[in-house]
Amino acid sequence: MTELDRWVLSQSERFLEELKTLLRIPSVSTDPKHAGDCRKAADWVADHLRKLGCRDVQLLASDTHPIVWGVGPDVPGAPTVLIYGHYDVQPPDPVNEWTSPPFEPVVRNGDLFARGSTDDKGQVFAAIKAFEAICQGGKPPVNVRFMIEGQEESGSRLLFDLLNKEPERVAADAVLVSDTSYFAPGWPAVETGLRGLCYTEIEVRTSKTDLHSGLYGGAVPNAHDALVQILGKLKTPDGKIRVPGLYEAVKRPSAEERKAWKKLPFSEARFLRDEVKAKALTGLKPYSVLERTWALPTLEIHGIMGGFTGEGAKTVIPAVATAKVSLRLVPNQKEKTVQKQFLKAVKAAAPKYADVKVRFLHGADPVLVDISSRPFQHIDRAFREVEGRGVVPTRSGGSIPVVPALGKKGAPVILAGIGLPDDRLHAPDEKINVEQFYKGIRAFARFLTYMGDG
Amino acid sequence: MTELDRWVLSQSERFLEELKTLLRIPSVSTDPKHAGDCRKAADWVADHLRKLGCRDVQLLASDTHPIVWGVGPDVPGAPTVLIYGHYDVQPPDPVNEWTSPPFEPVVRNGDLFARGSTDDKGQVFAAIKAFEAICQGGKPPVNVRFMIEGQEESGSRLLFDLLNKEPERVAADAVLVSDTSYFAPGWPAVETGLRGLCYTEIEVRTSKTDLHSGLYGGAVPNAHDALVQILGKLKTPDGKIRVPGLYEAVKRPSAEERKAWKKLPFSEARFLRDEVKAKALTGLKPYSVLERTWALPTLEIHGIMGGFTGEGAKTVIPAVATAKVSLRLVPNQKEKTVQKQFLKAVKAAAPKYADVKVRFLHGADPVLVDISSRPFQHIDRAFREVEGRGVVPTRSGGSIPVVPALGKKGAPVILAGIGLPDDRLHAPDEKINVEQFYKGIRAFARFLTYMGDG
Numbered sequence: 001m002t003e004l005d006r007w008v009l010s011q012s013e014r015f016l017e018e019l020k021t022l023l024r025i026p027s028v029s030t031d032p033k034h035a036g037d038c039r040k041a042a043d044w045v046a047d048h049l050r051k052l053g054c055r056d057v058q059l060l061a062s063d064t065h066p067i068v069w070g071v072g073p074d075v076p077g078a079p080t081v082l083i084y085g086h087y088d089v090q091p092p093d094p095v096n097e098w099t100s101p102p103f104e105p106v107v108r109n110g111d112l113f114a115r116g117s118t119d120d121k122g123q124v125f126a127a128i129k130a131f132e133a134i135c136q137g138g139k140p141p142v143n144v145r146f147m148i149e150g151q152e153e154s155g156s157r158l159l160f161d162l163l164n165k166e167p168e169r170v171a172a173d174a175v176l177v178s179d180t181s182y183f184a185p186g187w188p189a190v191e192t193g194l195r196g197l198c199y200t201e202i203e204v205r206t207s208k209t210d211l212h213s214g215l216y217g218g219a220v221p222n223a224h225d226a227l228v229q230i231l232g233k234l235k236t237p238d239g240k241i242r243v244p245g246l247y248e249a250v251k252r253p254s255a256e257e258r259k260a261w262k263k264l265p266f267s268e269a270r271f272l273r274d275e276v277k278a279k280a281l282t283g284l285k286p287y288s289v290l291e292r293t294w295a296l297p298t299l300e301i302h303g304i305m306g307g308f309t310g311e312g313a314k315t316v317i318p319a320v321a322t323a324k325v326s327l328r329l330v331p332n333q334k335e336k337t338v339q340k341q342f343l344k345a346v347k348a349a350a351p352k353y354a355d356v357k358v359r360f361l362h363g364a365d366p367v368l369v370d371i372s373s374r375p376f377q378h379i380d381r382a383f384r385e386v387e388g389r390g391v392v393p394t395r396s397g398g399s400i401p402v403v404p405a406l407g408k409k410g411a412p413v414i415l416a417g418i419g420l421p422d423d424r425l426h427a428p429d430e431k432i433n434v435e436q437f438y439k440g441i442r443a444f445a446r447f448l449t450y451m452g453d454g
Numbered sequence: 455m456t457e458l459d460r461w462v463l464s465q466s467e468r469f470l471e472e473l474k475t476l477l478r479i480p481s482v483s484t485d486p487k488h489a490g491d492c493r494k495a496a497d498w499v500a501d502h503l504r505k506l507g508c509r510d511v512q513l514l515a516s517d518t519h520p521i522v523w524g525v526g527p528d529v530p531g532a533p534t535v536l537i538y539g540h541y542d543v544q545p546p547d548p549v550n551e552w553t554s555p556p557f558e559p560v561v562r563n564g565d566l567f568a569r570g571s572t573d574d575k576g577q578v579f580a581a582i583k584a585f586e587a588i589c590q591g592g593k594p595p596v597n598v599r600f601m602i603e604g605q606e607e608s609g610s611r612l613l614f615d616l617l618n619k620e621p622e623r624v625a626a627d628a629v630l631v632s633d634t635s636y637f638a639p640g641w642p643a644v645e646t647g648l649r650g651l652c653y654t655e656i657e658v659r660t661s662k663t664d665l666h667s668g669l670y671g672g673a674v675p676n677a678h679d680a681l682v683q684i685l686g687k688l689k690t691p692d693g694k695i696r697v698p699g700l701y702e703a704v705k706r707p708s709a710e711e712r713k714a715w716k717k718l719p720f721s722e723a724r725f726l727r728d729e730v731k732a733k734a735l736t737g738l739k740p741y742s743v744l745e746r747t748w749a750l751p752t753l754e755i756h757g758i759m760g761g762f763t764g765e766g767a768k769t770v771i772p773a774v775a776t777a778k779v780s781l782r783l784v785p786n787q788k789e790k791t792v793q794k795q796f797l798k799a800v801k802a803a804a805p806k807y808a809d810v811k812v813r814f815l816h817g818a819d820p821v822l823v824d825i826s827s828r829p830f831q832h833i834d835r836a837f838r839e840v841e842g843r844g845v846v847p848t849r850s851g852g853s854i855p856v857v858p859a860l861g862k863k864g865a866p867v868i869l870a871g872i873g874l875p876d877d878r879l880h881a882p883d884e885k886i887n888v889e890q891f892y893k894g895i896r897a898f899a900r901f902l903t904y905m906g907d908g
Contacts, residue, residue: 030766091768097663154766195668199767208731209551212880214649214852217752217782218693219737220730224755224777225689232686235679237805239672276674277662280807283673292672300667300771301678303761308778312484312608313653313816314545315780316880317754323678324762326769328671351691353734362767398668426666426770 004133008441011129015441016112016434018048019125022087023105023114029088029154035064038150041087041121042066045128045148052132054146061158065150069169072131072144079173080143081451083131084406085124086152086179089116090426097428111431119425122432123178123418123440124148130444134452141452145172149402152179155362156402163405172411174375174451177403178440180417183394184265188383188443190376191415193253193294193395194403196329196366198338201359202230202346203322210307211317223321224307226354231323233349234299239283239292241299241327243345249333253295253395261290264392275422294395297338298328328397335363364401373412375451382446383416386439391416418443458587462895465583469895470566470888472502473579476541477559477568483542483608489518492604495541495575496520499582499602506586508600515612519604523623526585526598533627534597535905537585538860539578540606540633543570544880551882565885573879576886577632577872577894578602584898588906595906599626603856606633609816610856617859626865628829628905631857632894634871637848638719642837642897644830645869647707647748647849648857650783650820652792655813656684656800657776664761665771677775678761680808685777687803688753693737693746695753695781697799703787707749707849715744718846729876748849751792752782782851789817818855827866829905836900837870840893845870872897 008015027041028034042059049070050057059066065088092102092115100106105114112122134140147169149159163169183189206221235241253261268289272281283292302325307318329338343358350356371393380390400415407413418440424430455463462469481495482488496513503524504511513520519542546556546569554560559568566576588594601623603613617623637643660675689695707715722743726735737746756779761772783792797812804810825847838844854869861867872894878884 030764030768032765091762091764091766093762093764093768094664197668197769199769206732209878209883210548210881211730212852212878213752213754213756213780214651214782214850215875215879216730216747217754217851218746218750219735219743221732221734221736222754224685224758228682228685228755229691231678231682237683276665276670278660278675278807279809280675281673282675282807289673293670296672298667298671300671300676300769301682301761302667302768302770302772303763304678304758304775305763307755307757308545308547309757309759310485310545310547312545313778313780314484314547314756314880315651315653315754316756318756321758324767326667326767328668353732353736355733396668397671398666421669424663424666425669426768427664429663 004445005442007136008133008438012438015129019122020105022121022125023116024103026103027088027150028091029065029151031091038065038088039063042068042150045087046070048128049146053135061162065158067150067159067162068146068148070146073139075139075141075143078142078452079454080145081448082145082147082170082172082175082411083127084147084175084177085127086120086149088150088153089119089121090153094428099429107434110435111433113429113431115430117430117432118419118423119430120152120179122437126418126437126440127176127178127444129441130448133441133445134448140448142448144448152402159402160405163408167409170406170411171409175406175411175413176444176447177400177413177415178417178444179400180396180415181419181421181423183392185420186387186389187265188387188389188391188416189394190371190379190391191396192369192371192393193331194367195397195399196333196335196364197326197362197399197401198329198335198342198360199326199362200342201322201324201361202227203320203357204230204350205320205355206353207319210319213315213317216317220317221353223318226351227304227321227323229351230346230349231301234345238285241297243341245341246297246338249337250297250330251332253291258291260393261288264394266290293397295330297330297333299325301325329366331366331368333366335365364399365404367403369413369415375412375414378450379414379416379447381450382443385446386443458899459896461590462587462892466892469583473576474559476575476579477570478557480557481542481604482545483519483605485545492519492542493517496522496604499541500524502582503600507589515616519612521604521613521616522600522602524600527593529593529595529597532596532906533908534599535902536599536601536624536626536629536865537581538601538629538631539581540574540603542604542607543575544573544607548882553883561888564889565887567883567885569884571884571886572873572877573884574606574633576891580872580891580894581630581632581898583895584902587895587899588902594902596902598902606856613856614859617862621863624860624865625863629860629865629867630898630901631854631860631867631869632871632898633854634850634869635873635875635877637846639874640841640843641719642841642843642845642870643848644825644833644845645850646823646825646847647785648821649851649853650787650789650818651780651816651853651855652783652789652796652814653780653816654796655776655778655815656681657774657811658684658804659774659809660807661773664773667769667771670771674771675807677772680805681758681775681777683805684800684803685755688799692739695751697795699795700751700792703791704751704784705786707745712745714847715742718848720744747851749784751784751787753779755779783820785820785822787820789819818853819858821857823867823869829866829868832904833868833870833901835904836897839900840897
């Protein structure tokens with residue numbers, strides 16, 4: 001145990017209470033009702049950075065969902081690390097499936113439960129506390145900048161705009177992003193690839209108004225029928241997406257990369273039993289589960305609106321039905337190309353009597369990360385010391401749309417998260433393991449120190 | 455113009471204002487939140503019957519959704535007419551598609567718009583006002599009983615129970631039901647057949663909790679996917695229901711009956727343009743539109759719940775999805791048999807990884823009415839005098855589940871409504887034509903008078 005580790009241990013209760021305070025703010029960025037809460041979370045983070053000695057703390061680009069910017073003490077001649085994260089969270093729906101309320105953080109069996117606990121408040125806060133740790137001796141050994149946004153869950157539009165106008169914000173020697181997870185407990189990871197996203201709404205209209213199923217049923221179109229026909233045509237039951245051209249751009253991971261994945265401690269049976277908790281896995285059987293979730297595109301239905309969904313039995317033939325559907329994209333697919341392919345496939349799948357519209361709500365291109373530079377050696381060493389094992393190169397099936405923009409000035413983007421695979425991000429009972437939170441602080445503090453050494 | 459007609463004309467404004475008062479009560483019986491409003495509507499109807507001279511006015515069987523019972527002045531030796539109707543209404547959803555608020559009745563261009571205006575408050579109130587009209591000369595010429603329920607839109611359970619215990623309530627020489635519509639403007643109709651109903655909810659569960667589509671997408675089941683697969687298998691795109699055995703019991707209308715339907719003033723093109731307002735009709739092309747909507751079973755999706763349907767873009771793989779689906783049944787299908795057939799078909803259509811439950815919410819057997827008895831001659835004469843044309847025998851695609859119970863003591867059940875085909879019952883902008891309301895009062899008053907003559 002180093003002096004650093006002892007200090008983190010001595011402060012651990014305070015750190016946890018501080019994190020809980022942040023988690024109590026329901027900063028759901030996808031819901032306009034929570035705009036005020038997003039601002040509240042931004043103010044809290046900004047105040048916190050000020051208290052830790054940051055200069056030039058600012059709320060950038062928005063009154064409601066600002067990007068929190070902060071600069072650590074000036075360390076002339078030392079390298080610069082940019083720390084990126086986000087204070088916004090996913091909606092807590094379905095709220096009734098949470099064991100405890102999503103915005104009342106509570107520890108049970110070593111896990112801290114709350115919306116945002118792992119995605120991303122708990123993780124970005126571990127990086128902030130690492131900064132606090134390296135400031136204990138007076139001046140930190142490295143220049144640190146913080147860029148903590150409030151729209152990661154809703155498209156990062158403000159941050160994209162800011163970085164278009166002010167690209168120098170990401171000029172650094174490394175960008176540290178803690179918004180992902182270990183491969184498994186005891187197996188820290190860096191992500192070498194992220195899937196992209198194309199989030200859409202398909203709206204089908206089949207008549208001017210809803211119609212009574214008694215009077216008209218049997219002779220008139222039903223918007224849900226049409227939608228079911230369309231959705232049924234977009235994917236085969238075994239998971240092959242039937243959007244013409246979609247697979248053409250897909251670049252399969254190299255044989256070497258796939259071979260490395262086989263060595264990871266992954267058991268399909270355990271994955272099914274402990275994480276997925278379903279009767280069976282699905283998807284394209286010729287490919288491994290890791291390839292299916294990391295390196296193949298997907299199409300998922302998230303929800304269907306329209307008609308009557310209230311209490312009881314209303315016998316209405318719906319005029320309008322809407323489905324929220326998204327595709328995950330993989331290298332070398334392009335979001336813009338997929339939008340065109342998807343639109344064409346939806347129109348082709350629609351019955352003639354239906355008017356179909358497709359809206360594109362949100363998206364990101366997929367990412368491949370080159371992990372050959374020196375900062376990756378530092379993060380590897382940091383985790384090796386804390387965890388007894390260095391970082392393994394993996395991919396993530398999820399998207400962090402802003403990653404390409406973070407690297408646009410040439411800094412290597414290190415995606416080294418401290419979540420665990422069963423953290424249930426975006427789902428009820430999201431949690432962060434409390435020990436992981438402390439390990440993250442200790443690993444990130446080491447990483448910042450080694451970065452200072454050059 | 456008879457004295458009766460002149461009196462109705464003289465009272466017409468008052469009648470309309472009274473109806474509006476009843477329409478302002480949001481007596482939605484399918485929604486427990488409106489239980490108090492249902493009681494309010496029952497109280498209003500009961501008070502009204504008392505004011506009109508009814509004896510023995512009672513609220514039967516429930517505190518919240520009672521059956522309003524009332525008996526007109528005793529006319530020894532005269533026949534008895536039972537008037538059935540309902541004061542409960544369908545939910546107003548989707549509320550934002552109404553031109554004016556559903557519970558703020560307003561007349562535009564000769565139509566009175568409100569939820570319940572035609573189904574059934576406006577119609578049953580026309581029968582009540584007919585009773586008021588025949589009481590003007592002192593004693594009415596016939597014994598009248600009222601049985602006005604508050605659960606027609608949610609299964610009539612209380613009324614079924616009441617009639618099981620007290621079948622004498624429906625001992626009468628005729629039962630008048632005004633809860634249907636003319637075949638066309640100027641074409642009053644009696645229904646010789648009603649479709650039945652089997653209203654269900656299909657619930658599909660594919661995992662313990664919702665899962666993140668980034669982390670798991672490509673390898674795990676999606677409840678909406680499973681539901682789309684099931685729904686896609688239950689009906690062909692042209693409308694054939696793929697529930698094994700379903701069509702076996704269907705008794706096709708006689709060649710004679712179908713020939714009579716061909717003489718009705720029905721134009722497919724006008725039906726599509728003025729009523730349905732869609733790009734095209736759908737359904738089983740070998741059969742006429744009237745046969746499809748009157749005498750063939752249907753399967754309709756009313757709404758789909760589960761996953762994320764809020765504002766924005768939540769990338770969740772839903773664990774649970776539920777569809778509201780109903781089938782319309784025709785002579786000689788039986789609701790109980792169809793339930794079994796449907797359950798089997800749903801289970802067979804479900805992917806292996808899905809747990810499927812089917813709930814049966816509500817239903818009714820189909821009905822065939824024999825229209826050869828004398829009261830049908832009276833209703834024919836009544837409408838012939840008011841409208842210049844007698845009643846044409848038609849069928850209805852809708853269900854009035856209580857009809858068989860109303861006829862269980864042998865009284866002929868006369869389904870002679872005063873709605874018009876474009877009244878949009880169960881849909882936004884439901885209306886009743888104000889002139890139809892007055893014609894109904896005049897025709898029903900004549901009918902009651904002729905019934906008194908024997």
